[in-house]
Amino acid sequence: xxxAEAGARGRLLRWPRVLLFGDSITEYSFQENGxxxxxxxxxxxxxxxxxxxxxxxxTRWAKLILPRLITGSxxxxxxxxxxxxxxxxxxxxxxxxxxxxxxxxxxxxxxxSMVQYLKSVDITADRIILITPPPLQESAWEKECLAKGDKxxxxxxxxxxxxxxxxxxxxxxxxxxxxxxxxxxxNQDFSSYLSDGLHLSAKGSSFLAAQLWSRLENKLSAxxxxxxxxxxxxxxxxxxxxxx
Numbered sequence: 001x002x003x004a005e006a007g008a009r010g011r012l013l014r015w016p017r018v019l020l021f022g023d024s025i026t027e028y029s030f031q032e033n034g035x036x037x038x039x040x041x042x043x044x045x046x047x048x049x050x051x052x053x054x055x056x057x058x059t060r061w062a063k064l065i066l067p068r069l070i071t072g073s074x075x076x077x078x079x080x081x082x083x084x085x086x087x088x089x090x091x092x093x094x095x096x097x098x099x100x101x102x103x104x105x106x107x108x109x110x111x112x113s114m115v116q117y118l119k120s121v122d123i124t125a126d127r128i129i130l131i132t133p134p135p136l137q138e139s140a141w142e143k144e145c146l147a148k149g150d151k152x153x154x155x156x157x158x159x160x161x162x163x164x165x166x167x168x169x170x171x172x173x174x175x176x177x178x179x180x181x182x183x184x185x186x187n188q189d190f191s192s193y194l195s196d197g198l199h200l201s202a203k204g205s206s207f208l209a210a211q212l213w214s215r216l217e218n219k220l221s222a223x224x225x226x227x228x229x230x231x232x233x234x235x236x237x238x239x240x241x242x243x244x
Contacts (some may be wrong), residue, residue: 016047016223017078018216021066022085022131025200026053033202035209042213046223047080058089058102059110066114072121079123081219083212084114087133088154088198091162096153108165115173128175129215131208132163134200135181135190141197154198176215180208 020026020036029036030051040049052069054062062084070076090102102110111130118128136159142152163181170177184190184207191197193204200208233241 013226014078015226016080018043018047018049018081018083018220019070019079020049020051020053020083020085021062021069022053022083023057023089024053024055025088025134026051026083026085027055028199029053029205033205035200035205035212038206038209039213039216043220043223045225045227046220053085056089056100057086058100059086059107059114060090060102062086063110063113063117066117070118070121070123076118076121076123079127080223081127081129081216082118082123083129083131084111085131086111087159087162087166088136091133091159092154093158096151104161104165107162108169111166111169112173115169115175125174126176127219128173129178129212130166130170130175131178131212132166132181133159134193134198134204134208135159135185137191137194137197139197140191140194144196144198178208178211178215180211183207183211 018039020029020039026036028034030040031037036049036051036053043049054065070079070082087107089100090107092100094101094103115125115128115130119125136154136156138152138154138156141154145152160181163179167177167179184193184204187193193201193207195201195204228241
């Protein structure tokens with residue numbers, strides 16, 4: 001059978017998608033032992049996990065590009081889950097990092113705006129998971145700042161205010177939320193979850209992956225495995241197995 005004929009006979013195969021939208025902590029999530037890679041491995045043959053992490057970004061910039069990533073007319077219907085994971089840059093101290101800093105009230109409004117946009121393109125609240133920034137280990141991050149000739153430009157108490165705002169937005173919008181800032185600090189030495197005081201270590205990535213999977217598993221468990229198991233393909237008539 002010619003490929004063109006096979007294509008005409010079979011329906012277009014469209015993998016559902018899980019979209020990971022965030023800053024560097026999301027961008028780095030496909031590295032070895034990353035939390036995004038963990039999800040992708042768990043969901044092979046069920047859906048694609050798409051990494052749209054953009055290092056250094058805050059919610060002020062993110063809300064502008066979200067409509068360029070997802071449009072109602074083209075691709076929203078294939079999205080089965082979205083994570084929105086910002087705050088580590090928004091919560092930077094204004095006087096020391098004005099470029100990335102976003103005021104707390106605006107941060108909350110930006111998150112709400114992104115959730116409302118997703119709802120407007122028919123991505124329902126039950127498919128949206130907000131993730132708070134992780135806690136900041138100040139002494140380790142200060143070393144990173146000093147190495148670049150800067151002062152410590154973030155503090156954990158401030159990050160916590162942004163985490164609380166994220167939780168509140170999720171509550172108001174009816175979405176799920178993963179309060180990473182609180183959960184990680186249940187371990188008295190949460191520094192082991194961080195590679196440099198700000199970004200996740202392999203242990204922190206594993207922690208996030210487990211927490212996130214516990215929320216995604218129920219949402220995605222009903223998704224079928226795409227294409228039949230190879231032993232179930234009729235080798236004498238593969239078209240019957242693969243084009244219907």
